[in-house]
Amino acid sequence: MTARGAMAARLAGHPTAVAVAKRIGVRLIAGVGVLWGAATLSFIALHVTAGDAALSTVAGQGANPTKELLDQVRRDFGLDQPLYRQYLDYLGRLLHGDLGQSYQQRIAVSRAITEQLGQTVQLAVSAAAVAVLLAIGAAVLTARRRPWRSIASGVELTLSATPTFVIGIVLLIVFSFTLKVLPVSGNDGPRALILPMLTLALPIGAVLAQVLRSELEEVLEQPFILTARSRGMRDTVVRVRHALRHALVQIVTMSGFVVGGLLGGAVITETLFVRQGVGQLMLSAVTTKDIPMVLGLVVFAAFVYVVVNLLVDITYTLIDPRLVTR
Amino acid sequence: MSSLLEVAGLTVAFEGTRVVDGVSFTLQRGECLALVGESGSGKSVTTRTLVGLAGYGAHVHADRLRFDGTDVTGFTDRTWRRVRGARIGFVLQDALASLDPLRPVGREIAEPLALHTTLSRAERAARVRELLESVGVPEPEVRAAQYPHQLSGGLRQRALIASAIACDPDLLLADEPTTALDATVAVQVLDLLGSLKDNRSGLLIVSHDLAVVARLADRVAVMKDGRIVEAGTTDAVLQDPQHPYTRALLAAVPSAHAKGTRLSTVERPTVPAPAPVLDPAPGGAPVLAAVGLRKSFPGPDGVARVAVEDVSLTLRAGETLGIVGESGSGKSTTARLLLGLETPDAGEVLVDGTDWSALTPEERRTHRRRLQIVYQDPLSSFDPRYTVDRVIGEALGVAGYPRGIRRRDRTVELLELVALDAGYLGRRPLELSGGQRQRVAVARALAAEPEVIVCDEPVSALDVSVQAQILDLLADLQARLRVAYLFISHDLGVVYHASDRVLVMRDGRVLESGDVRTVFADPQHDYTRELLAAIPRLATHATPPPTPMGVS
Numbered sequence: 001m002t003a004r005g006a007m008a009a010r011l012a013g014h015p016t017a018v019a020v021a022k023r024i025g026v027r028l029i030a031g032v033g034v035l036w037g038a039a040t041l042s043f044i045a046l047h048v049t050a051g052d053a054a055l056s057t058v059a060g061q062g063a064n065p066t067k068e069l070l071d072q073v074r075r076d077f078g079l080d081q082p083l084y085r086q087y088l089d090y091l092g093r094l095l096h097g098d099l100g101q102s103y104q105q106r107i108a109v110s111r112a113i114t115e116q117l118g119q120t121v122q123l124a125v126s127a128a129a130v131a132v133l134l135a136i137g138a139a140v141l142t143a144r145r146r147p148w149r150s151i152a153s154g155v156e157l158t159l160s161a162t163p164t165f166v167i168g169i170v171l172l173i174v175f176s177f178t179l180k181v182l183p184v185s186g187n188d189g190p191r192a193l194i195l196p197m198l199t200l201a202l203p204i205g206a207v208l209a210q211v212l213r214s215e216l217e218e219v220l221e222q223p224f225i226l227t228a229r230s231r232g233m234r235d236t237v238v239r240v241r242h243a244l245r246h247a248l249v250q251i252v253t254m255s256g257f258v259v260g261g262l263l264g265g266a267v268i269t270e271t272l273f274v275r276q277g278v279g280q281l282m283l284s285a286v287t288t289k290d291i292p293m294v295l296g297l298v299v300f301a302a303f304v305y306v307v308v309n310l311l312v313d314i315t316y317t318l319i320d321p322r323l324v325t326r
Numbered sequence: 327m328s329s330l331l332e333v334a335g336l337t338v339a340f341e342g343t344r345v346v347d348g349v350s351f352t353l354q355r356g357e358c359l360a361l362v363g364e365s366g367s368g369k370s371v372t373t374r375t376l377v378g379l380a381g382y383g384a385h386v387h388a389d390r391l392r393f394d395g396t397d398v399t400g401f402t403d404r405t406w407r408r409v410r411g412a413r414i415g416f417v418l419q420d421a422l423a424s425l426d427p428l429r430p431v432g433r434e435i436a437e438p439l440a441l442h443t444t445l446s447r448a449e450r451a452a453r454v455r456e457l458l459e460s461v462g463v464p465e466p467e468v469r470a471a472q473y474p475h476q477l478s479g480g481l482r483q484r485a486l487i488a489s490a491i492a493c494d495p496d497l498l499l500a501d502e503p504t505t506a507l508d509a510t511v512a513v514q515v516l517d518l519l520g521s522l523k524d525n526r527s528g529l530l531i532v533s534h535d536l537a538v539v540a541r542l543a544d545r546v547a548v549m550k551d552g553r554i555v556e557a558g559t560t561d562a563v564l565q566d567p568q569h570p571y572t573r574a575l576l577a578a579v580p581s582a583h584a585k586g587t588r589l590s591t592v593e594r595p596t597v598p599a600p601a602p603v604l605d606p607a608p609g610g611a612p613v614l615a616a617v618g619l620r621k622s623f624p625g626p627d628g629v630a631r632v633a634v635e636d637v638s639l640t641l642r643a644g645e646t647l648g649i650v651g652e653s654g655s656g657k658s659t660t661a662r663l664l665l666g667l668e669t670p671d672a673g674e675v676l677v678d679g680t681d682w683s684a685l686t687p688e689e690r691r692t693h694r695r696r697l698q699i700v701y702q703d704p705l706s707s708f709d710p711r712y713t714v715d716r717v718i719g720e721a722l723g724v725a726g727y728p729r730g731i732r733r734r735d736r737t738v739e740l741l742e743l744v745a746l747d748a749g750y751l752g753r754r755p756l757e758l759s760g761g762q763r764q765r766v767a768v769a770r771a772l773a774a775e776p777e778v779i780v781c782d783e784p785v786s787a788l789d790v791s792v793q794a795q796i797l798d799l800l801a802d803l804q805a806r807l808r809v810a811y812l813f814i815s816h817d818l819g820v821v822y823h824a825s826d827r828v829l830v831m832r833d834g835r836v837l838e839s840g841d842v843r844t845v846f847a848d849p850q851h852d853y854t855r856e857l858l859a860a861i862p863r864l865a866t867h868a869t870p871p872p873t874p875m876g877v878s
Contacts, residue, residue, distance in 0.1 A: 228426065
């Protein structure tokens with residue numbers, strides 16, 4: 001046996017630490033680039049769109065602020081500076097982790113986000129878990145099994161094509177108004193979480209199930225599945241132990257879609273169920289043209305994306321060791 | 327004592343189509359039976375039915391299906407599961423695909439033990455080591471922790487066999503167990519399978535290649551279109567085949583006596599062909615030459631691995647140069663260097679006397695036309711969405727045929743050259759058989775009117791009888807068009823049949839070269855002798871045993 005062979009044997013097929021570190025390093029640099037791009041694009045988008053931030057800040061019901069007052073507001077927020085100065089100041093603050101002050105709430109954007117984050121994380125994480133579990137269950141149990149396959153597929157198609165708020169309303173009508181088993185709205189307790197969580201989870205889970213099933217069906221054609229069954233293993237166990245891991249790569253790849261769906265869906269779900277959270281915060285920030293708040297939320301969302309994608313990349317190498325050692 | 331396996335009137339149908347149609351055979355303990363037939367003959371489905379895994383949507387009927395005296399026709403999946411893996415082991419073709427690629431082989435081998443025994447985790451690990459040792463895998467502890475893609479083809483196949491025999495089954499089913507392997511490795515694996523069989527257990531081996539199973543089988547059953555057309559002891563079937571199909575299968579195997587003759591029963595095309603070139607390329611400038619080629623690739627650890635070292639060759643018009651060697655010997659890298667797809671680290675490739683490396687990319691493109699390639703697996707070298715018309719039309723477009731009637735006519739002409747017709751124009755690769763696909767691949771290569779066609783394992787993925795047709799086709803085309811072939815294969819029998827001269831490669835170097843008859847009759851190198859000894863042989867009356875290849 002050669003020295004190389006001996007080393008390969010000792011590592012026994014696991015990716016080398018150097019190779020993994022290199023992958024992560026490259027991804028980190030790319031992630032910083034993504035954050036900068038998100039900050040810049042949303043900055044441009046917010047400043048070129050119509051509307052006067054100063055006016056919308058002081059304009060309450062029926063208010064008619066004087067020019068002096070508006071100028072005062074502009075000076076306070078630095079809105080009188082040329083756009084490139086505002087941009088550079090903004091980037092400079094961002095480098096120090098400072099997301100700025102909300103025009104409307106007059107508190108630090110980061111504080112506003114952290115205050116609301118807990119509720120949204122609770123909603124999003126539970127919804128994601130339910131979506132993935134539903135998808136795995138539906139796909140493993142129905143792949144290549146007629147007639148269940150067509151039934152499940154039809155339900156999934158309907159769910160993924162239905163707008164989130166419709167699903168929410170249907171759930172509300174059934175469980176809150178008719179059966180009266182779950183609360184209509186609010187943030188208190190796990191019972192209030194169930195309907196918003198399902199509203200958010202069902203359409204995402206439906207898409208994941210479709211993808212996962214078609215992956216599974218492809219994997220089930222592979223000879224190693226036949227080998228596993230010829231050892232006397234139950235079909236369902238073969239699916240879970242051998243096929244699922246191959247198909248999960250696809251789900252991991254779709255994490256970006258899931259995170260996007262959760263963030264977007266949170267806005268609608270939190271509004272519909274009148275829950276506090278980042279989604280509500282985003283909605284009110286956009287309608288009142290609270291520029292620092294919107295920018296802060298966008299950068300925050302981009303940060304979540306980058307972190308998730310980094311985790312996805314690490315997960316790949318855990319699921320499929322061939323990706324590094326090949 | 328009853329037979330180990332008793333099958334009578336077995337019929338398996340998928341959506342009304344009978345794939346297996348009234349198959350009957352028996353297998354005694356201590357016996358090896360071979361089921362032989364081409365792809366689609368129903369032999370694999372028959373085997374799978376014997377473990378109750380005929381497939382999705384299969385309708386199985388049998389007059390009698392007994393395993394060790396027990397009627398298994400009424401078995402439910404639950405009862406089958408107690409038999410599978412425990413009393414019947416199953417080995418499939420390619421271990422790279424037949425072992426779970428995401429699990430270390432040790433865990434795969436331990437799986438049947440976990441299912442059928444009460445061994446503890448540690449005991450299972452010990453048993454896995456024992457099993458790996460018993461199938462001839464060195465350093466079992468290390469190998470058990472490795473993934474299938476990290477093992478060589480031979481080791482992988484041994485690991486797969488180890489997982490099938492883990493519970494010491496009475497019956498071992500092996501479906502094309504050596505088809506994915508190099509000849510020398512295949513022989514070792516066959517011998518291993520033979521040694522596993524004792525007088526208590528039986529072995530059923532399935533293959534498309536009579537020559538392979540003849541080494542092992544006591545009896546042979548030949549299958550065609552779902553039926554057994556001939557059955558008997560191996561000697562009787564090989565020496566005195568009764569059914570015309572068996573005779574065709576036997577004749578299709580390239581062997582010493584068949585060189586220069588036709589292997590298939592397909593008639594030579596009636597198109598008037600110029601007289602065959604009897605003395606290929608007596609002198610004349612080589613159309614393709616290589617001098618002192620060297621190429622290395624960086625390995626995963628950053629250390630360069632030499633793939634090709636000091637390879638020189640010449641190829642003249644109308645001649646076939648065979649390159650033979652096992653996986654990893656540098657055959658394909660040599661081909662890529664010749665085609666100009668890789669740049670050599672040292673040495674030069676001369677196309678019609680011009681050095682590839684001296685050409686600008688623009689000039690290279692005009693030279694590319696002269697060299698074409700036919701790959702092993704045409705399915706993966708075609709765009710699955712393209713029709714035959716488009717596949718060949720694209721090649722014609724590159725060769726300078728403008729779109730239109732002329733191109734269409736030329737496409738049909740090319741199809742006729744490879745014994746297909748205009749009826750195939752609208753087909754897509756998946757709607758063609760393996761042999762038809764390879765014909766289309768040849769037609770595509772011919773579209774550019776090349777001087778050289780590099781055939782990289784052109785028949786390795788084909789059944790023996792289809793292989794025979796393709797080899798005949800290539801010979802006919804060479805006689806008509808004086809195209810030169812660089813014929814790469816791991817199969818010495820095929821190379822011997824197809825080539826005028828041969829290079830024997832190992833570890834990137836040319837060990838031996840010369841006239842194919844001389845090299846095969848009087849090999850100078852030990853490795854060449856080893857390769858020649860591994861050729862599966864048929865002891866038929868037509869071949870003077872025991873030196874069918876003229877090897878003394």
